[in-house]
Amino acid sequence: MPQSLPTLCGSIMGSPFSLSAKIHNAAYAALGLDYTFVCFGIEDPVAGVAAIRTLGVRGMNVSMPYKTVVMEHLDAIDESALVIGAVNTIDNVDGVLTGYNTDYLGAVRALQEVCELNKQRVAVIGAGGAARAVVYGCLQAAARVTVFNRSSERGKVLSSDLGAHWGGGVETFAAQDFDIVINATSVGFKQPDSNPLDGLLASHLIVMDVAFMPVRTALLLQAAELGCRTVSGTRMLVHQACRQIELYTGMEAPIDIMEQAMLEEIQRLNL
Numbered sequence: 001m002p003q004s005l006p007t008l009c010g011s012i013m014g015s016p017f018s019l020s021a022k023i024h025n026a027a028y029a030a031l032g033l034d035y036t037f038v039c040f041g042i043e044d045p046v047a048g049v050a051a052i053r054t055l056g057v058r059g060m061n062v063s064m065p066y067k068t069v070v071m072e073h074l075d076a077i078d079e080s081a082l083v084i085g086a087v088n089t090i091d092n093v094d095g096v097l098t099g100y101n102t103d104y105l106g107a108v109r110a111l112q113e114v115c116e117l118n119k120q121r122v123a124v125i126g127a128g129g130a131a132r133a134v135v136y137g138c139l140q141a142a143a144r145v146t147v148f149n150r151s152s153e154r155g156k157v158l159s160s161d162l163g164a165h166w167g168g169g170v171e172t173f174a175a176q177d178f179d180i181v182i183n184a185t186s187v188g189f190k191q192p193d194s195n196p197l198d199g200l201l202a203s204h205l206i207v208m209d210v211a212f213m214p215v216r217t218a219l220l221l222q223a224a225e226l227g228c229r230t231v232s233g234t235r236m237l238v239h240q241a242c243r244q245i246e247l248y249t250g251m252e253a254p255i256d257i258m259e260q261a262m263l264e265e266i267q268r269l270n271l
């Protein structure tokens, strides 16, 4: 199969964004690998997948808005990505392209750093791609999951697709019915003043936000003030990137170095 020197990895997305490049390149340097990661803002995802084959790109992250459209152009799809309905990672092994979803694993690994998920009552707010990954991961870890979403149609589809309970609009979320609440909407991302659960939290909850910019979102700040344990979107992001490193290199990911590179870049981006 075609190969590159240095070994090339990258990401395809609608418009280029520097964060993954910083995280991955920090990991490759720490592992002593002759790998380079480049972010491509592209308009044609099908041509993007063909380029992986033509250029021998070893691993390609996939970001918005191409996580679903690339799927039919790959040679194989991992079971979890198939159920979630989105691929964020393409692993090229000897010319065979396999699609994975590492977001769900990132969410679960980040949550499991602070609590067990088995039999926990988890509320997931949102029904987009990130919510599907989070719900899938929590169900895999044997949590009891209820979905809340602004659009009931989308929320019901997600719940029935994945086997979660449908709860209704976010205003119907009642803190006393849950152990863990996760914001998996886009509310709060690059919106330091927006909190999708404003006034709805209670101190017994573990509160996670998938939004990773700013690192301490309005939701996480309010949760911390109440005394809740919190899990940041950056922790999910770095864990999902660790899984990508494991796939692309076969080595254990240097998580601390990756997290430092991620946080420095978020600070540089001034959010």
Ligand code: NDP
Binding pocket: 064, 103, 106, 125, 126, 127, 128, 129, 130, 131, 149, 150, 151, 152, 154, 184, 185, 186, 187, 189, 210, 211, 212, 233, 234, 236, 237, 238, 240
């Ligand atoms: P989608 O566009 O697929 O879904 C957006 C979700 O947010 C929907 O449930 C939508 O509700 C809801 N929403 C949007 N605006 C509002 C609003 N004003 N009020 C209430 N609900 C709203 O996005 P994704 O699922 O792909 O991404 C969601 C977030 O997850 C993004 O911020 C993304 O950056 C983050 N993310 C974080 C990762 C990490 O590792 N930390 C990994 C992947 C994503 P409705 O259905 O009613 O429109």
